[in-house]
């Protein structure tokens with residue numbers, strides 16, 4: 001389903017993900033990209049290694065008296081550790097591989113196909129599903145085949161992962177698996193491919209800002 | 225059986241050996257060497273992330289217990305012990321204090337199943353440490369604030385008075401130095 005991936009998160013975004021410092025909405029988009037992109041899994045592994053080395057270098061803060069003894073008691077209580085790793089593997093149901101949704105997104109919405117989601121029309125040719133993530137703003141966007149989104153820039157930092165179909169904008173062609181990492185200065189106007197709807201997962205730390213009076217007029221209603 | 229290594233000899237390879245003895249022989253002595261070395265550092269990490277003192281100690285114990293319980297999942301060619309422990313500690317911190325962010329990270333079990341071995345990762349954290357020590361001050365500061373205070377780029381800008389663009393470019397330069405370490409520059 002995912003072909004060759006051309007566009008990836010920026011280095012700062014990868015580092016933020018590894019450090020745990022990205023807001024939930026944005027971290028979710030990165031986490032979903034990782035399922036499809038081994039190159040970025042490796043980049044995150046490298047950023048984790050930086051975290052590990054930095055942790056080793058911190059000024060030591062020893063635990064209180066008694067903690068060492070209670071740790072030893074924990075070892076005695078769990079002599080064999082966790083059971084056979086083969087058992088742990090079973091908690092990934094086989095059906096999951098048939099899901100159209102990335103694993104992390106599927107965990108969140110508990111659906112296996114895009115069409116079963118509660119899409120809401122926001123303007124003709126554009127639908128969205130708000131995702132409850134508690135920190136930042138995450139949503140699924142569905143742009144009808146051949147349609148163009150209004151010109152918009154981003155007050156904050158917006159991450160987008162293409163899940164189905166594709167679009168083109170001033171930054172290039174984006175296909176399923178590709179990742180758009182846009183900060184506040186970028187203004188763009190994606191046009192969906194003509195052959196099918198484009199479905200994207202977007203996470204941002206501030207709402208979109210539309211340009212032009214028509215867009216300003218509709219903005220309060222479309223609430224992207 | 226473990227020859228008592230002196231402090232200087234305790235490199236990444238030494239800790240990986242300890243992990244293998246924990247996995248293979250359930251060797252408590254090797255485990256306690258890991259505990260004595262890493263627990264004050266994991267604790268320091270958690271305190272830096274704003275975890276209250278007694279909870280930080282509980283979570284540190286949980287992280288080390290995960291090392292003991294999941295030692296069979298550890299693969300030395302994939303990650304240094306410090307890297308593994310960092311991931312565990314970060315996930316514990318997220319579970320407790322940044323619960324919303326939990327939606328963005330796969331469970332450890334899924335990781336071992338779905339992530340292919342990636343052999344180009346140099347699991348030796350010791351050389352990496354030298355790269356970090358050589359970073360210019362402003363780069364070291366933004367890296368530190370990202371990892372140890374969980375600060376977003378805009379929070380770091382606000383706090384240090386650096387423009388947001390400089391925060392990002394400092395991070396980018398630091399990452400370039402790390403990448404050279406990982407040999408990605410070919």
Ligand SMILES: [Zn+2]
Pocket residue numbers: 005007008009033037039040179
């Ligand atoms: Zn990627």
